[in-house]
Amino acid sequence: MTEVLIISNYFDIISLLYLDRTILKLKKLILFLLLVSSLFAEARVYMGMSAGAFHETFSTVEATNSSVIATLKIGYGDIKAYAVEFSVDYAYNRSKIFSTSADVSRDGNKYGFNVSLLKSFDWDIYILPFARVGFGTGFLDIDRALQKNLSYGSFQGTLGTFVPVSDDFDLELGYEIRGTSYEAINTIVTKTSYGSVSNIAYMGINYRF
């Protein structure tokens, strides 16, 4: 009889452990579903455009670039929570840093493509502050003896805020810091890479479908 009881207890323990694990798994599943549902409950596709000014400072050569930038983007997410954004940007360069030809007075325009993740905060203060991080790639036209364009990669972080105007429209104000690493400049004997840090202030408008 004792042996039977022991065996019975053994199975009870196993069953309880199994039940615990199952409950734990269910809890995780429920939490995950809650998270997903909260993330996507208000998610919408949105498009936006913005314009801004930037100041770029190079790290390994004494050069600066104060120019303007425009961005078109498409995103998906909740204005009050998370979003993912894909954007293309166009910068009109006023500086002549890479080009050496006497035929041009400035470097060519810069075209870029970026992917970013955004987290906004609903503090019930009418505006929706956000933080965004992302990376991108692009190129700019230059006029050098051995290179006619220069590709680059970038990482960027943004602090800003959405200002809802209506259910569908919101304004966006932001301040972005962007680190850019350019393709190496070829001077036959050496190939030197240049990097820069840009401070970008912009404002734009978004439409949420």
Place this chain on the structure above:
Amino acid sequence: MVLYQILPIWALTIDFRIYMKLIQILLILFSTTFFISCGDSTTSSPIADVASISLDDTNISIHSTDLQKALTATATYTDGTTANATADLTWNSSENSTLLTAVGSVFSARNGGDANLTIEYANTFYDTQNVHIKKLISIEHSDINISDIGTAQTVYLGGTFENNETNVSLQTNIRYVSDANSTITDVNATQFTLTVDYNSSSILIQVILFENTDNQQDDINITFN
């Protein structure tokens, strides 16, 4: 009357203070960046570009029996600086049957002639110079005691090239062939000597030039009587 006295009571909540703080931060950021954005832009590239490449030698010549002729090439930049670009360029000969090239050097492929040496980079920069290969006309040699048959003897050699250049080293592209009465036991290209063993009072050593090329010549004979 101050601002908080004319604002409704809700405006004094913590939310409003956060709101004002954010606006304040954004205004500071914007004004700072716009202020900076109005700064100067560099309008003249500080990164020097390549202006030209050139061979350092202009009247290049090589004796047909020289091991090689070492050359250097220089890149000149728009800011006036220069750099040794020898290893970064492509070296080509206009006529490989006359002149062979490697990075930083040229070699003779025949006894005499001219060819153009071109250095090139990315189909953008070029420099071309003529290379003249000096022809070996004859070979000067020391004498040997021909009557001392059976004792190996050393012959000192030197080339006479076009323009009557004499005592020029014979380092390569040359092979010595002994006749039936003699044996060449050693050829020292560094010391320019030939060691010969013989069993006759008259021997003939044939000199073959550029044997392993399409330009083989065997027009020089050395006779010891």
